[in-house]
Amino acid sequence: xxxxxxxxxxxxxxxxxxxxxxxxxxxxxxxxxxxxxxxxxxxxxxxxxxxxxxxxxxxxxxxxxxxxxxxxxxxxxxxxxxxxxxxxxxxxxxxxxxxxxxxxxxxxxxxxxxxxxxxxxxxxxxxxxxxxxxxxxxxxxxxxxxxxxxxxxxxxxxxxxxxxxxxxxxxxxxxxxxxxxxxxxxxxxxxxxxxxxxxxxxxxxxxxxxxxxxxxxxxxxxxxxxxxxxxxxxxxxxxxxxxxxxxxxxxxxxxxxxxxxxxxxxxxxxxxxxxxxxxxxxxxxxxxxxxxxxxxxxxxxxxxxxxxxxxxxxxxxxxxxxxxxxxxxxxxxxxxxxxxxxxxxxxxxxxxxxxxxxxxxxxxxxxxxxxxxxxxxxxxxxxxxxxxxxxxxxxxxxxxxxxxxxxxxxxxxxxxxxxxxxxxxx
Numbered sequence: 001x002x003x004x005x006x007x008x009x010x011x012x013x014x015x016x017x018x019x020x021x022x023x024x025x026x027x028x029x030x031x032x033x034x035x036x037x038x039x040x041x042x043x044x045x046x047x048x049x050x051x052x053x054x055x056x057x058x059x060x061x062x063x064x065x066x067x068x069x070x071x072x073x074x075x076x077x078x079x080x081x082x083x084x085x086x087x088x089x090x091x092x093x094x095x096x097x098x099x100x101x102x103x104x105x106x107x108x109x110x111x112x113x114x115x116x117x118x119x120x121x122x123x124x125x126x127x128x129x130x131x132x133x134x135x136x137x138x139x140x141x142x143x144x145x146x147x148x149x150x151x152x153x154x155x156x157x158x159x160x161x162x163x164x165x166x167x168x169x170x171x172x173x174x175x176x177x178x179x180x181x182x183x184x185x186x187x188x189x190x191x192x193x194x195x196x197x198x199x200x201x202x203x204x205x206x207x208x209x210x211x212x213x214x215x216x217x218x219x220x221x222x223x224x225x226x227x228x229x230x231x232x233x234x235x236x237x238x239x240x241x242x243x244x245x246x247x248x249x250x251x252x253x254x255x256x257x258x259x260x261x262x263x264x265x266x267x268x269x270x271x272x273x274x275x276x277x278x279x280x281x282x283x284x285x286x287x288x289x290x291x292x293x294x295x296x297x298x299x300x301x302x303x304x305x306x307x308x309x310x311x312x313x314x315x316x317x318x319x320x321x322x323x324x325x326x327x328x329x330x331x332x333x334x335x336x337x338x339x340x341x342x343x344x345x346x347x348x349x350x351x352x353x354x355x356x357x358x359x360x361x362x363x364x365x366x367x368x369x370x371x372x373x374x375x376x377x378x379x380x381x382x383x384x385x386x387x388x389x390x391x392x393x394x395x396x397x398x399x400x401x402x403x404x405x406x407x408x409x410x411x412x413x414x415x416x417x418x419x420x421x422x423x424x425x426x
Contacts, residue, residue: 006204007197010166011055013062018052019196020158024149025056031149035060040098042119044138045129047151048241050195053129057100066098066125073106081114088123097124104128105137112139119145153194160189162196163203170207178207180219187224202227242273246280249323254288258327265323269316278304281322292332292407299325332405340401351393384420 012018015025015032024031034040040060045053054070061068069084084099104112118124119142126146130137134148163185167178188206192199203219205227210217245267252260268277281304285297303322307315344350356375377387392399404410 005201006166006170007200010162010169010200011058013059015056015059018055018059019162020154021052021056021151023152031056034147035063038064040064040125040127042126042142042146043128044104044134044143044146044148045127045151046131046134046148047129048131048153048194050192050197051151051154052196053151054100054102057098057127057129060127061098061100064098064125066096068098068100070100070102072102073111074103076101076107078111078114081111084124085114085118088118096122099124099126101126101128103130104142105130105132105134109139112142116141116145154192154196155194156186156189159192159194159196159199160185163188163199166200166203167207170203174207174217176212176215176217178210178219179216181221184219184221184224187221188227191224191227242276246276249277249280250284250288253284253323253327254331256327256331258324261323261327262320265316265319269312269319272312274307274312274315274319277319278307281319281326284326286335288331288333289326289329290332290335290405291410291413292330292405294409296326296329330407330409332407332410334402334405334410337402344396344399349395351395353393354390356389357391386417386420388421 015035018025023029026032045056047053057070058068067087069087071080071084084097088097099115101107115124115126119126126142128134128138128142128146134143138146167180170176171178184206188199188202192202202224206219206223207217209223210219212218245264249261249264249268252264265277268274281300282297285300289296300322303318303325306318310318356377358374377389379385379387381387390397404414
């Protein structure tokens with residue numbers, strides 16, 4: 001057997017062999033039609049690793065008869081780009097260059113700008129890939145000259161099909177017949193987290209370590225369990241997946257789905273990310289529960305403090321308590337009233353602070369309660385600890401930022417203050 005990695009050995013050479021991505025590579029789909037036309041524009045491939053971005057770029061280069069050059073932005077520099085630019089319109093690249101720039105987000109703005117002139121005149125066709133949202137990680141001038149295609153994680157079914165093909169290749173290569181249970185392929189497929197390369201690498205290991213008896217090699221289910229453990233989770237503390245998990249956690253709690261919320265908390269904990277979980281849970285307590293259950297923020301803070309003190313694995317218990325409390329609590333997002341108030345400030349709607357609310361000035365220095373001279377009425381001197389007076393600036397009189405929610409706590413407060421202020425209660 002040779003030393004070529006299985007994933008490389010099985011790399012497709014035509015689009016129809018690419019696993020998954022049917023939304024852009026299926027018969028008649030847009031990217032397929034673009035490639036078939038032979039006129040390939042600058043492209044940006046966006047998605048997680050191991051799902052076919054490099055493979056498709058290679059196929060496009062072969063199909064368009066262009067010289068294929070590949071750079072990885074984590075190791076390449078401006079000098080590498082200049083070498084590629086120098087090869088334009090030479091015998092080395094008679095039909096132009098197709099540059100595949102992997103992980104473009106690691107190139108700084110100046111490095112990305114180096115390519116602009118050449119991708120604009122067509123002497124270099126750029127296919128860039130990124131695992132991060134290109135609208136945040138790719139320079140706008142590159143974006144405006146490129147078409148973006150999102151590559152999605154592969155399904156277990158997609159990966160199982162690739163694994164079956166791989167076993168056939170390994171059998172032909174080794175002259176051995178593989179013996180394995182149907183569950184083994186499913187375990188590898190589900191354990192790869194949508195990354196075909198990861199699944200093929202795991203299969204390669206199993207085949208190398210399999211027990212051989214005559215002309216049969218047995219692939220062990222327990223070995224498959226070992227090579228698959230913890231690999232099903234995609235997670236990068238600085239990447240999109242990190243923020244996707246946090247977003248899903250908050251939206252599940254907001255939607256009062258306790259089971260989904262526990263699932264996304266588990267993803268964070270499996271990555272050892274207690275701090276991000278705590279921060280987001282505190283945000284949720286203030287943003288999505290708010291005044292519907294005001295004690296929630298204090299309880300969640302206590303749970304988070306306890307989790308940080310304990311560390312994993314025990315930290316999972318107070319954090320699960322916080323998640324379940326928030327998911328099952330009544331909801332109110334009225335704390336967002338502050339955003340409307342801030343928008344007015346940013347828009348110049350503020351005005352002078354009413355005289356009666358201003359800090360004590362010299363004109364009241366000789367009074368027992370010095371703010372009396374400014375016309376301020378001390379609410380605690382009045383029945384119900386309330387008295388009518390102006391609080392908002394003149395420019396904002398009558399403005400309403402906060403409307404009580406329909407939960408028990410806010411409705412009780414509303415009823416109380418309406419009775420104090422002698423307002424009509426509907």
